Amino acid sequence: METRLSNPAFIVLKAALACAIALLLDTVLDNPDHVTSTFVAVLCITPTVLIGVRNAWSQIASSLIGGVWGMLSNLLALTPLLGLPLAVGAAIGSAFALRVGAGYPVAAFTALLMILVPQGTPIETFNTRFLALFIAAVSSFVVNAGVSAMLYRRTYKARLAKVESFVFDSLLPVIEGDQALADQGFDLLSILQGQLRNTLAELKLRRAWKTYHKIQPMLLRTQRLNYLLHLIWDLAYLLREEGVPQHEVAAFIAWIRKPDPDHFPFLPDALLGVQKRIVHVLGQLDEELPPVIAKGPLV
16 A cells, blocks of 8 residues: 655646746856756755755755865866765765755765866856756745645645545554554654644744644644554554454444444453544544545544
8 A cells, every 4th residue: 555645746847847947047147057957956846835945955055065075176186086986975974064964965966067067167167056056946946935835735635635544544454463554654644744844834934824724733633643543553452462353343443434323333341441542533533624535534
């Protein structure tokens, strides 16, 4: 069972727009380094504006580090066979030392370009790379702000629906002991929660309270879903410890997906405590938001 939070078509659209904007700015600003401007612009495409700004800063800092080492190699007139490995290694090491390790591929890439694709003198080559980075940052910001920010509610509603559907679809396999599926559910919830928190921080910074109050309940819902999945995993352990047949719990899982108030499947006494907490969480999910999936506790 595979669930992808991001819509590939959405990523394709944003990457294409970022490249187009970067190329237009290259023309306006007379930047010959189209590779850096377009490549880094794509790297800075993110779900939210705030994450994009942070990502752009990481890419710019890493590129400057790689540019310094590449320029130093050029100034010392080292042969590529000697200068390239040294510059790339030093750029990566410096990126981690300066706490921008996430951008180490860009640091290495910039050092490579500085040495293998010079643009005049070492200083001129460095200036060209910096201009290309500036263009990439602006291009990605325009796309992240112009596309993502306008679609936050729709985007996160779709992502929440995917994750919620995954959680409910995985309940029975998790009860049967599928730890890999449980781990995948926790990972998806963690990723989505991180994105939502970053988005809420950005909205608070922009004082976009109307959108903020529409997004905030989604974060709360992911927390409830996370607790539900934990409870199901606890129930799976408990039923094996108590020697309860799985088919008795399977009836309860079926009820979770399609509740029937007239036919509630009570579990054995040893499992009633966990069952009570699960029902309580389902009630909270019922109150927080309208159902966003076709299969869930509200059907």
